[in-house]
Amino acid sequence: MIVTVGSIRGSPGVTSWSLLLAAAWPTAFGAERVVLEADPSGGVLGARYGWGVDPGTVSLIAALRRGGPGNRIAVESHARSVAPEMWVVPGPESAEQARAVLAASAPDVAAGLRGDDRAWFVDAGRLDESNPTLATVSEAAVSLVVCGGRPEDVVALRSRVGLLRRHGAGTVGVIVTSSCPYQRGELAGFAEADQVWLAPADVDLREVAAAVLGPSRRARRTMVWRRALDVAADVATSAGMSKARASEPRVGA
Numbered sequence: 001m002i003v004t005v006g007s008i009r010g011s012p013g014v015t016s017w018s019l020l021l022a023a024a025w026p027t028a029f030g031a032e033r034v035v036l037e038a039d040p041s042g043g044v045l046g047a048r049y050g051w052g053v054d055p056g057t058v059s060l061i062a063a064l065r066r067g068g069p070g071n072r073i074a075v076e077s078h079a080r081s082v083a084p085e086m087w088v089v090p091g092p093e094s095a096e097q098a099r100a101v102l103a104a105s106a107p108d109v110a111a112g113l114r115g116d117d118r119a120w121f122v123d124a125g126r127l128d129e130s131n132p133t134l135a136t137v138s139e140a141a142v143s144l145v146v147c148g149g150r151p152e153d154v155v156a157l158r159s160r161v162g163l164l165r166r167h168g169a170g171t172v173g174v175i176v177t178s179s180c181p182y183q184r185g186e187l188a189g190f191a192e193a194d195q196v197w198l199a200p201a202d203v204d205l206r207e208v209a210a211a212v213l214g215p216s217r218r219a220r221r222t223m224v225w226r227r228a229l230d231v232a233a234d235v236a237t238s239a240g241m242s243k244a245r246a247s248e249p250r251v252g253a
Contacts, residue, residue: 039125043091106135138168149180
């Protein structure tokens with residue numbers, strides 16, 4: 001199962017929300033989760049949390065190209081175990097290397113993840129037509145746009161949701177990470193999204209994500225974590241329904 005997470009512009013918290021959703025993922029929908037950093041602008045996880053980048057996304061992609069689709073991925077060879085049954089695969093820090101390897105291999109990544117039985121959270125970075133990670137969208141159960149709540153962010157939502165639809169997205173959701181003057185229904189109608197979550201935070205999402213994955217339980221009493229639990233539950237339900245629809249036989253088949 002794939003959940004693709006991307007942004008409109010800037011740094012609204014795509015990487016942090018990828019981590020939070022994986023950490024908050026309901027166990028009833030599959031316990032093992034992997035965050036894959038596939039941002040063609042370059043990764044930040046290796047430096048931000050001291051996890052390093054090798055092995056990581058580059059070695060995972062090489063293994064996927066060798067192994068072909070349909071095989072369970074030996075994720076432990078490329079990832080960091082950051083919580084029980086949760087892995088992170090850091091991407092290369094260089095934008096040039098990240099874009100080059102993703103441009104050459106994004107379809108192989110999509111096919112490989114589709115054949116794996118874990119829940120994969122793909123950090124796609126900024127969503128635009130030049131982003132090679134959009135290849136995962138057609139295989140994703142849910143595609144998410146993370147954005148700020150300012151008018152200049154909101155006005156671009158419809159075009160980004162439309163971009164995801166053109167690339168084969170089924171269920172599309174929007175996570176708004178800062179104060180917004182609009183209601184969820186207004187945003188969903190304007191953007192033509194299936195679901196919208198308002199999750200403004202007055203704290204550093206990077207620190208919250210680190211704390212949630214750490215030994216302290218204090219972060220799990222914050223409002224951000226409670227919203228992450230709600231969003232993860234809704235996304236998991238949507239992903240489950242998308243998976244059920246995809247498995248239905250075609251009429252006349």
